[in-house]
Amino acid sequence: MLQQLFTPTVQHVLDLIGIFVFAISGALLAVRKNFDVFGIAVLAEVTALGGGLLRDLVIGAVPPAAFTDLGYFLTPLLAAALVFFLHPEVERIQTGVNVFDAAGLGLFCVAGTTKAYEYGLSLTSSAVLGLATAVGGGVLRDVLANDVPSLVRWDRDLYAVPAIVGSTMVVLCIHYDALNPLTTALAALSAFVLRLLAMRYHWRAPRAWNRRSTVAEEQTP
Amino acid sequence: MLQQLFTPTVQHVLDLIGIFVFAISGALLAVRKNFDVFGIAVLAEVTALGGGLLRDLVIGAVPPAAFTDLGYFLTPLLAAALVFFLHPEVERIQTGVNVFDAAGLGLFCVAGTTKAYEYGLSLTSSAVLGLATAVGGGVLRDVLANDVPSLVRWDRDLYAVPAIVGSTMVVLCIHYDALNPLTTALAALSAFVLRLLAMRYHWRAPRAWNRRSTVAEEQTP
Amino acid sequence: MLQQLFTPTVQHVLDLIGIFVFAISGALLAVRKNFDVFGIAVLAEVTALGGGLLRDLVIGAVPPAAFTDLGYFLTPLLAAALVFFLHPEVERIQTGVNVFDAAGLGLFCVAGTTKAYEYGLSLTSSAVLGLATAVGGGVLRDVLANDVPSLVRWDRDLYAVPAIVGSTMVVLCIHYDALNPLTTALAALSAFVLRLLAMRYHWRAPRAWNRRSTVAEEQTP
Numbered sequence: 001m002l003q004q005l006f007t008p009t010v011q012h013v014l015d016l017i018g019i020f021v022f023a024i025s026g027a028l029l030a031v032r033k034n035f036d037v038f039g040i041a042v043l044a045e046v047t048a049l050g051g052g053l054l055r056d057l058v059i060g061a062v063p064p065a066a067f068t069d070l071g072y073f074l075t076p077l078l079a080a081a082l083v084f085f086l087h088p089e090v091e092r093i094q095t096g097v098n099v100f101d102a103a104g105l106g107l108f109c110v111a112g113t114t115k116a117y118e119y120g121l122s123l124t125s126s127a128v129l130g131l132a133t134a135v136g137g138g139v140l141r142d143v144l145a146n147d148v149p150s151l152v153r154w155d156r157d158l159y160a161v162p163a164i165v166g167s168t169m170v171v172l173c174i175h176y177d178a179l180n181p182l183t184t185a186l187a188a189l190s191a192f193v194l195r196l197l198a199m200r201y202h203w204r205a206p207r208a209w210n211r212r213s214t215v216a217e218e219q220t221p
Numbered sequence: 222m223l224q225q226l227f228t229p230t231v232q233h234v235l236d237l238i239g240i241f242v243f244a245i246s247g248a249l250l251a252v253r254k255n256f257d258v259f260g261i262a263v264l265a266e267v268t269a270l271g272g273g274l275l276r277d278l279v280i281g282a283v284p285p286a287a288f289t290d291l292g293y294f295l296t297p298l299l300a301a302a303l304v305f306f307l308h309p310e311v312e313r314i315q316t317g318v319n320v321f322d323a324a325g326l327g328l329f330c331v332a333g334t335t336k337a338y339e340y341g342l343s344l345t346s347s348a349v350l351g352l353a354t355a356v357g358g359g360v361l362r363d364v365l366a367n368d369v370p371s372l373v374r375w376d377r378d379l380y381a382v383p384a385i386v387g388s389t390m391v392v393l394c395i396h397y398d399a400l401n402p403l404t405t406a407l408a409a410l411s412a413f414v415l416r417l418l419a420m421r422y423h424w425r426a427p428r429a430w431n432r433r434s435t436v437a438e439e440q441t442p
Numbered sequence: 443m444l445q446q447l448f449t450p451t452v453q454h455v456l457d458l459i460g461i462f463v464f465a466i467s468g469a470l471l472a473v474r475k476n477f478d479v480f481g482i483a484v485l486a487e488v489t490a491l492g493g494g495l496l497r498d499l500v501i502g503a504v505p506p507a508a509f510t511d512l513g514y515f516l517t518p519l520l521a522a523a524l525v526f527f528l529h530p531e532v533e534r535i536q537t538g539v540n541v542f543d544a545a546g547l548g549l550f551c552v553a554g555t556t557k558a559y560e561y562g563l564s565l566t567s568s569a570v571l572g573l574a575t576a577v578g579g580g581v582l583r584d585v586l587a588n589d590v591p592s593l594v595r596w597d598r599d600l601y602a603v604p605a606i607v608g609s610t611m612v613v614l615c616i617h618y619d620a621l622n623p624l625t626t627a628l629a630a631l632s633a634f635v636l637r638l639l640a641m642r643y644h645w646r647a648p649r650a651w652n653r654r655s656t657v658a659e660e661q662t663p
Contacts, residue, residue, distance in 0.1 A: 260594030
């Protein structure tokens with residue numbers, strides 16, 4: 001068991017912030033997809049809580065935090081209501097989705113890695129589950145919106161790498177016994193900034209080598 | 222623990238009816254989607270058992286009822302066989318999907334809420350999980366059929382509200398110690414009738430305020 | 443509890459082979475879909491580990507093997523790297539996806555059924571969960587790639603039947619106390635060969651009887 005990183009209140013507030021920003025990203029995608037108010041609420045909840053729910057099921061933390069902490073459930077509804085009434089012009093939505101999503105990515109890869117380690121997973125598995133916590137909600141969001149998940153598309157800026165960096169920083173800190181509020185915040189911030197830079201400069205991951213006649217192939221799925 | 226609402230046999234029969242009608246809805250969608258006989262069986266099983274499976278994983282009731290009660294597994298196969306051999310003309314299918322789905326919605330939001338509360342969740346969480354039980358199978362059905370889930374589409378009649386009403390009635394009855402077979406049946410019936418009315422009069426949920434240039438936005442996903 | 447079928451090392455190697463071939467199939471689909479290197483890794487991991495993860499959550503074996511055995515996590519990455527650097531010409535990919543997938547299908551339906559039975563499920567439930575283990579990863583792969591799962595498409599060669607045969611052979615062997623390395627291998631091989639034959643001769647499952655005006659129906663989803 002790790003010693004408590006932050007006071008419970010600080011930890012809880014950070015969790016709620018991560019949930020809130022992911023929920024905003026889900027709700028904004030729902031608006032762009034032309035969903036109704038329930039679709040907005042559902043995508044907000046799923047994006048915000050999906051990754052953590054997956055993590056809690058995997059580590060056996062049932063019932064998951066999403067169902068035991070009323071704040072976890074209500075925060076996405078608040079985000080959905082804000083987006084419903086106050087969302088910016090549709091033209092500017094995509095940027096908003098991405099920036100909020102980047103903030104959630106940073107917070108969740110750190111929180112997911114830490115919780116997985118507390119439940120006894122190895123350092124590598126904890127980092128992987130932290131990554132899954134961070135990207136899981138977004139993947140579920142895209143699946144429900146019937147999109148190919150941004151996570152796997154080559155024409156999307158780097159998304160997994162920032163979360164991998166954040167998760168890896170956390171497990172390195174654990175390994176070297178250097179996990180404290182400062183290093184934790186640094187890991188989350190690194191993931192957030194890396195993701196913003198990836199979006200700003202359109203960093204992309206390579207596709208498979210030796211590809212050819214892709215277009216023809218795509219036409220005959 | 223709630224006192225047993227119904228005799229075990231009655232409870233079990235109600236569960237099987239809910240499973241059966243949801244399975245019919247899944248199998249009919251599979252026919253409309255032109256799936257083969259295994260696709261029909263898979264969609265019947267997933268639609269019927271998916272919501273309850275999700276609920277059981279969340280509350281830690283493993284192995285889930287879907288895998289311990291042979292009747293739960295065989296009932297969707299029966300529904301799939303009926304649809305396979307006897308389904309009505311394709312033109313009339315959509316109505317059938319919707320009416321059966323409404324009946325399942327009513328039964329499952331009540332059963333899901335009750336079981337979640339029995340496993341120690343709070344009243345609010347129980348209602349949310351009851352809602353998830355009721356709509357989860359349909360969402361999985363639509364995801365497997367590669368559709369945007371009906372649940373989130375603005376051009377679909379109200380679906381979540383009837384389930385929310387049913388779940389809320391159950392937790393209010395629990396709170397005021399008034400849960401009995403009659404009030405339980407009333408909650409399920411309310412959800413069912415509300416859903417039928419929503420379909421009959423095309424009640425729809427609003428989309429986000431201040432939307433504009435939606436069509437142009439939709440063209441550039 | 444079954445007596446140990448194979449020495450732990452043999453069992454582990456078979457598991458890793460099944461994981462490897464499924465991962466190859468996922469990675470090749472990712473290449474065909476034009477995903478980037480992370481998309482290739484994600485689809486390799488999900489295809490290889492998704493079915494087993496689902497099985498472990500259902501039987502309550504948490505944390506699932508996918509998160510406790512480092513080899514299970516690293517093997518799909520190796521497969522993804524191989525596909526990334528060395529994949530054959532794109533024109534030949536589809537055959538590769540299918541043959542590797544068939545091998546994984548055979549190994550996983552057997553391993554899934556055996557493990558489910560060891561965790562106390564009934565013979566029927568074990569066979570069903572073995573089938574779900576075998577096809578689950580492929581369904582998740584197709585959902586993430588935004589395809590209708592091959593499993594349910596009528597224009598795909600038989601996929602579920604070989605896995606059902608393999609799972610059924612295992613539970614029959616258990617029932618008649620005849621489960622040993624030879625019969626286990628035979629069950630896996632039967633599923634593999636059946637799947638190859640289904641692909642070679644384009645065996646397909648029937649669609650619903652009395653269908654009509656399907657084409658018109660398909661146009662108005």
